[in-house]
Amino acid sequence: MxxxxxxxxxxxxxxxxxxxxxxxxxxxxxxxxxxxxxxxxxxxxxxxxxxxxxxxxxxxxxxxxxxxxxxxPTQPGVSNAPGLPDAVDITTAHGSMNHLAFDVPLERFEEYRQRLIDAGVEVSMVLDHDDSEYQVAPEFHPGVFVRSFYFRDPDGILLEFAAWTREMGRPDDVAVLPVDADGNHVDV
The missing domain is CATH 3.10.180.10 (2,3-Dihydroxybiphenyl 1,2-Dioxygenase, domain 1)
Structure with missing residues (x-):
């Protein structure tokens, strides 16, 4: 990567x-x-x-x-995301697991999405993640760094199939300072 x-x-x-x-x-x-x-x-x-x-x-x-x-029991919005990210706010509690992303080959990405649909699994729209304001492009372009779609397991655990579109770790990929518990950006 x-x-x-x-x-x-x-x-x-x-x-x-x-x-x-x-x-x-x-x-x-x-x-x-x-x-x-x-x-x-x-x-x-x-x-x-x-x-x-x-x-x-x-x-x-x-x-x-x-x-x-x-x-x-499961507590959607606390222990796990309450739905698919193209339909609801997927915020979860501190210490929870928000979602689990499986790395899949880019060349089989669409095929795998269709396989899940054919198996009766509800899937999100394809999300082309980029560095734009909302971090999702309306269509695929050279700035997209990962393509993904989401689905849930029988207990509501949010899962993702994600395919990298380029190498990560360039200087502009690591340009955001982390925030502390008060929401302040901190140089660490």
């Missing part, structure tokens, strides 16, 4: 991301049967506490799910 390298740790990607589902069987049917991710490890948690399953999402990275016997 870019030429910058981590000089502190040899991080080789994501080992796994662990999310929580309300129905492990339904989750397996969606991630294995609709998205095609092989189920590679299943664990029954001790003392009847639940289950922990792992799906291969490519590049030796896994997407894992817990099913806890005593977990509370």
């Amino acid at each position: 870019g030429t910058s390298a981590n000089q502190r740790f040899e991080l080789r990607g994501v080992n796994h991301i662990a999310l929580v589902c309300s129905d492990m069987a339904r989750t397996v049917r969606f991630y294995r049967d609709v998205l095609g991710m092989p189920l590679v490890k299943t664990i029954e948690l001790p003392n009847g506490a639940g289950q922990h399953f792992f799906f291969d999402m490519g590049n030796d990275d896994c997407l894992a799910f817990f099913w806890f016997t005593g977990a509370g």
Whole structure:
């Protein structure tokens, strides 16, 4: 994705991301049967506490799910995004996971979107992300750095298929100062 390298740790990607589902069987049917991710490890948690399953999402990275016997219900807008970003405000609470983006090849992007539609999955419009004021271009152009569309899993977890259109990490790609908790831009 870019030429910058981590000089502190040899991080080789994501080992796994662990999310929580309300129905492990339904989750397996969606991630294995609709998205095609092989189920590679299943664990029954001790003392009847639940289950922990792992799906291969490519590049030796896994997407894992817990099913806890005593977990509370989803809270859209708090624990997860309340809908697709072309339809609603997708703001979520601090410490939540807003969405999970899967890297897909640009040349298969449209095909993959159609496959999900054909499988009955509701998908957002295609969003061509650029550096314009609203960060989405009305049509594809050379300034678009990633093409994406969004969809949700059976528990409402917001997912994205994203395809990079160019290398990232140019000086103009890292030109915004972060804000602190009070909303002030800070040079770090």
